Amino acid sequence: MRPIALALWGLVLVVSTLSGRLELLLSGPFHPLVGLSGVVMLAMAVQQALALRRSSKRRPGERRWNRGWMLSALLAIAVLVVPPNPSFSDLASNRSSELAQEAELDFLLPPAQRSLTDWVRLLRSQPDPELYQGDAVRISGFVLAQGDGPAQLGRLLVRCCLADATPIGLPVRWPTGYQPQADQWMAIEGEMGVERVGGQQRSVVLVERLRPIPRPARPLEP
Amino acid sequence: MKPAASALAGGVVLALLQQQVLLRRPPRLLELQSSTASSGPAALALRFSRPMDRASLASQSQLTPQLSHQWLGGNNPLRLLLGSSQPIHGALELLLRSSDQRGVGLLPQRWRWDPRPRLLAVVPQGNGEQLQLQQRDGSWLSLTPVFGRITSVLPLGDGSGLAIATRQGEGERLWLLPLQQRALERSGQGSIDVVKQGRLRPLLPEPLIFAHLSSNRRGDLLVQWSARALGQSVTSFWPRQGAPQQLKLQASGPMQLLPEGGALVVPELEGLSLRNLPGKPERRQLLPGSRDLSSFCPVSGRALLVRHWPDFRRSLELVEPGLPPRQLWLGSDAVLSSSCDRGGERVWLLLSNWRDAQRNRLLEINRQGQIVRERVLEGWDVEPGVPMAYDPTRQQLLLTLRRRGSKEAQPVLIPAASLQLQPLQKAVRQALWLPPG
Secondary structure (H helix, E strand, C coil): CHHHHHHHHHHHHHHHHHHCHHHHCECHHHHHHHHHHHHHHHHHHHHHHHHHHHHHHHCCCCCCCCHHHHHHHHHHHHHHHCCCCCCHHHHHHCCCCCCCCCCCCCCCCCHHHCCHHHHHHHHHHCCCHHHCCCCEEEEEEEEEEECCEEEEEEEEECCCEHHHCEEEEEEEECCCCCCCCCCCEEEEEEEEEEEEECCEEEEEEEEEEEEECCCCCCCEEC | CCHHHHHHHHHHHHHHHHHHHHHHCCCCEEEEEEECCCCCCCEEEEEECCCECHHHHHHHCEEECCCCEEEECCCCCEEEEECCCCCCCCCEEEEECCEECCCCECCCEEEEECCCCEEEEEEEECCEEEEEEECCCCCEEECCCCECEEEEEEECCCCCEEEEEEECCCCEEEEEEEEECCCEEECCCCCCCCCEECCCEECCCCCEEEEEEEECCCCCEEEEEEECCCCCCEEEEECCCCCCEEECCCCCCCCEECCCCCEEEEECCCEEEEEECCCCCCCEEEEECCEEEEEECCCCCCEEEEEECCCCCEEEEEECCCCCCEEEEEECCEEEEEEEECCCCEEEEEEEECCCCCEEEEEEEECCCCEEEEEECCCEEECCCCCCEEECCCCEEEEEEEECCCCCEEEEEEECCCCCCEECCCCECEEEEECCC
16 A cells, blocks of 8 residues: 555655646745655655565565555545645735845836735835825735735745745725625736825725736745 | 753753743844935834834834924834925934834834935135035035045945045046945934044046046945046946946946946937846846936936937936836926936926026926926026035035126025025035935
């Protein structure tokens, strides 16, 4: 049973690497490492199978069904068959949104070309809402539910994997009557405005065009 | 107890001890920086060792005099932004008191903050010229010996020094004068009113045919120069930190470093190009047409350009990242200089009409290209080649003007709210602002 379980888990790693499933879990530079691990596991499975065959020739009729390995194999099959569908919004609600470091910002980047991450970094490094009032905004992200206010548009930043994911979000003034659904991916066009919340000014995206989009192939940002 | 178990227990105790010490350690202020690139007259950027409670910072901290201000940002970094339309007339005192998000208090700190730039002037002295600085008490401090002529002065953008081109006998010489000055100080630690000058040192050994200088807010210096022996133009770059280097760039005019650093504007035959400085990926963005860079706005990537039209008219354009240039003014007057507030919300334009008895006009134009104010500089001539400069902290312009019939020019302050001329009684060849450190 052990070679089968090993082969199935090797297959999980290889298939996840080739199909892009890893984009939901890991930062791009680590993908080849995972793929390589899958190949090594497949090789180990072959080696184990050959060893098992030799030993069964010496001792015919002996079969080893280990319950643990069987459970592991079933789990691997489930992972292969059922595609992952994580809730980034749930994950984000349990993570700190502190950015570890402020990247150097390119202020010359036209506002409409700034990603949601660029905007968040810019607003955190220079939180002066009036500087950006009227700037064109063209961003995409998932609806990030907020416990104490309207939902934001968010992204997850990862350095390595979901374990170190940092959620970031931009306040959005949603169209009147529109109820954004948590985890729904959206593309938003509009402009940056200023609103006063709790006596403090902050930047807010004023929506002009809103359209649901499928989850991008690479949803995690570095 | 076995040694391994003792070591493990010791480690656990040490970790617990460290955790408890760190838990009770008060938050620290890691960085405090003054900036004028903001939507108000000045701003302070604060970075703490841990996320702070912004509400407690806003309610417990005090600013004297009580200028309107607001605290911006999530919890770290934070920004103290002074309200617009309130010029700063003296040093401010900031008492910082707050607690972090767990309620641990920051040790109160008292800071003095003076973001106002100082006035620099090239002053005639006997047969020569000298660079002088106006101190906070109004007195003038000599910064250099008397040179035959001071052809160019450029304060480094971080206020850490001055690049000076002088002419004495044949050829120009290029000098660097380091300065020690601060816009911020812990109360009782010294004085922000004092500027200390370092030793004047030559930047290039040989006499030059010409030198064009440019700097950015980081304090980098770019010099386009040529020496008789070379017969060609050379571009030297002195980064604030690091070794000087020569840039292989061909330009059809004077190059300018971008105020925020990292790139420069290069005039080329096809137009103005934007290029990255060494250390960043190579980039060239071209704005075609016959245009000159007139001045930069304090905020992020905005600048004023003068466009030359085939019928000899000129226009002033505001360029913003990702947008086509926005024409603010068009006319046949000569554009002597321009200046810009924030991202181009207010623009000042100094014009001269040679056909109308050299009539000089100062215009204030808004983003829509409407003339908001106009002042005819009746009885005044503009000192050639001296640009207009805007001080956002006092919200006033600085011009070097010569009263018609007078031998010497003088610095003239012009409040942006009224455009009334306020000449200073000082004979100068050139007056400019020295940014605070």
